[in-house]
Amino acid sequence: VISAAALVHVVVSGLATGSIYALMALALVIIYNATRTLNFAQGEMLMMSTFIGWAAYRAFALPLVLTIVVAVLAGAALAVIVERVIIRRSIAAAHWDVLIITLGLSLILRSVAGLIWTHEDFPFPSYFGERPIALGPVRLAPVSLGIIGGSLLLMAALYGLFGFTRMGRAMRAVAQNQRAARLMGISVERVYSLSWILAAMVGAVAGVLVAPVTFLSTKMGLIVINGFTAAVIGGFGSMPGAVLGGMLLGVIENLAPLYLPSGIRYSVPFLILVGILLIRPAGLLGRVERRKV
């Protein structure tokens, strides 16, 4: 039997993992809503921008805040390049063409990162202390709380952006109906680029937040699969759903080893993914899209 205090600890670290998944899911959903395509390279873009931030940190002994800024700017720059040079050429392509292009891109990015920085694990500086914070019998890791707090801040900023700014409204309009949005004078192409940039920036923040825990390595990009699973749980296309799905996935993943044999631990996200897709393909908060022929 597991004590309540230990359980709280596990749930909190689950929420921390979940926040990262939620940010990854948000990044995927932002691009999906604008362009109806899945960016398979989202994880590799996260990895790349975190590496660039880390390289700047090492080269110029930057303070950590500036490291984050560098990583986010690097993510944005990467998104601009990718969107302009590759994705825009394939705008009229069929539904999984962009998926395959971004698959190719993920191979390239991982390879390039490996060539520059090798495929080893590197420690990433942490902004939070090592000493656990004691709340009565419950001990919480500061880094978990930091990740949750940082993610919530970013989510609040995104909520403000989508809810209350012209740009956010334009992005939501394009998500709802592209043709109507274009007729209202919104530049759909600009929304495409903005979505790529915004998603990459969100991903970069997630990367910088998670790197102190998981170490920095070229394998980081695989997080895109968890992000996708999180987005599917919540209902692909729904931003609150992405957050909810991420948190749920993180908590379940952290609780599973306590109750399940260790053999299937790593399969948990995949089993959840398949289960959700089969039982409720529209996810928890998603709506079924109907297509007219």
Add this chain to the structure above:
Amino acid sequence: VRGGRAWLGVLGAALLFWPLLVPGYFVFLLSLTLANAVVAIGLNLLSGYTNQLSFGHAGFLAIGAYTAALLTIHAPGLPVIVTLLLAGMATGAIGVGLGIPCLRLEGLYLTMATLAFGFVVTEVIMNLDSITRGADGLRVPAPRLGGLFLASDISRYYLVVTVAAVLVAAAVNLMRTRTGRAFLAIRESEIAAQSAGIPVASYKTIAFGLSAFYTGVAGGLFAFTVGYLSPDAFDVFLSVDFVIMIILGGLGSVPGSIVGAAVVTVLHDWLAAFQNFRPLIFGTILIACMLFMPGGIARALQPVFRRR
């Protein structure tokens, strides 16, 4: 068509005398190429014809390979053809089992579900270590055909060539059957096919089963060719390689699948010394194909063949 038959004869002769003409390593490489070509054809039946892109075919390959290997270990008397058939059928059954729930999924959801399937398969193999020996890997004994042990690379090469030839011929002829025509109709437009009275759901499931059958048999061929199986050989990157084969070769084309498999297998071999550049090159190939050569090599070469 007469010209085509002559070329087929030349190709057949080349395959027949290949082991006499080249050093042993190239015999092995061609065996591997042909096994991969069978997978590519199988994947193309699913992705090229019924629009169901799979990122999990390494999982099917693993199931076929382990089934064939375990059958050879535990039932050594079985003729190799029966072993391969059983491997194909076991994998095909799992394919149908995966295909039925996947009918509810479309586009990228389906792709991600197959990706998850691939991960689960390697995980299961890893954990059933009492049967599969887990991460230690499994040595595959030489298969038997009647009283004959296929112990040498060359004898196994002829096995692979024979089986691959049968499967290629079957795939080409499939397109002239009712099922094949249904696949072609679904490829052009699922909705149009449905309204023309083609039971799309059944044919999509059949495609899953057939695709898995091909991949399972190829798994058997792979097991006998390589002689050693371990779960990490069947990771997601292998599934990605198969996708590259059909994108490069051409979706919905049997010759394209073979050419794609050959290019990818040979490139892999050439670049063995430059491990780190491999994904860079394959990623570039994928993007270049999608942007500049949709339809792959098969469509790019179509005008050349049409002129004849």
